[in-house]
Amino acid sequence: MLDEAEFDREDAAPIDMLERYFAAHGWSHEREDDEIVAKVKGSWTEYELRAIWREEDGVLQFLAFPDVRVADERRVSIYEAIGLVNEQLWLGHFELWSSSGILLYRHAAMIEGEDGGNLTLEQAELLVETAIDECERFYPVFQFVLWGGKTPTEAIAAALIETQGEA
Template sequence: MLEEADFDRDDAAPIDMLESYFSAHGWNHQRDEDEIVAKVKGSWAPYELRAIWREDDGVLQFLAFPDIRVPDDRRPALYEAIGLVNEQLWIGHFELWSQSGILLFRHAAMVDGDEATLSLAQAELLVESAIDECERFYPVFQFVLWGGKTPAEAIAAALIETQGEA
């Protein structure tokens, strides 16, 4: 968890704040005026994180792409898994892009006001919740795609709560 003391200010324009956040973590990233893309190594896979600022709408769209491409023959089962997974989420959702077969997690933040700034806490919530959900549900998608499990079996297997220490 980063501290506000690590930043010049505790709020900034959305893409500026995310750029500072990515830099503070040492994550490789590229930035355009209204978009930033970072590469992050997760526990299960690398993730591409992408934020797009739509100033006219006051919306910061945040996308996380786990390294999962879905073959055509597995799409029906994965769509069912996505539906079951999305029922578990409070913020954001998973979806499958029909043209490319790319699985992604997406959510957005309303950034209103005259100055349209994003706080460190908001940036952290946006980024960390996306990574956490990708990490949490990555096994579900793998069980469905390559493990021969039904979506219901995959959810049950992946969401087992462990107790104690090994």
Template structure:
């Protein structure tokens, strides 16, 4: 977590704030106008994070790609898996791009304000970290279905087992 005390009063345009957040973490990123792409190493994969600011709609579209490509013959089971996984989410959702077979997590954030459409450091952190957490949490589910031969329900049950205590 970044030092909030030095950024308490700082707000910035959404893409500017994400760029500052990525730079503070030392994450590789590229920016082009109202779009920014970063690369973040997680426990399971390296995630591509992509944000697009749509000023006309005051919407920040945030995408996280968990580096999963679904072959044509496995798409029906992944669509079922996505439905079960999305029932578990409060914010955002997983989807499969039908044209490419790429699995992604998507969330849109409304950034309201008449002349002051800004994002706080806390807002950027919440957006980014929640997307990464959901990708990390459900990555094994998709892998169990794709490569482990499990049914979507069995994969979800196996991946979401919570352990108690310490070993």
């Protein structure tokens, strides 16, 4: 969480707000006019976060890439795993880009307003944290299928077990 006392809470254009959000976290990022890319270290891997603003449609598309590439021979199993995982999600979805075998999480937000649409700190935080949280939560499912020899059903069952207590 950000120290909100030190963060400019004033609403801003979507890419401007995300740039401030990434900078406040100390995450490396690069910005172009309507797009921003950041790198974030998670507990499983490093994630590339990418946001693309389409002002004419009032849509902010947010993508998270968990550094998973799927070989052709594993795609059927991963597509099944993606289907099972997506049933668990309230926001966004996972998908596999067919041309490159890259797995990603994608979510789009409609941002409307008279001034072309602004993003609040709360909206930025929801977009970013939801993407990271879902990637962290389901990364093991994809790894169990790709490297652990588990079926998608076994993988999701193993990954969603909630532990109790501390070791």
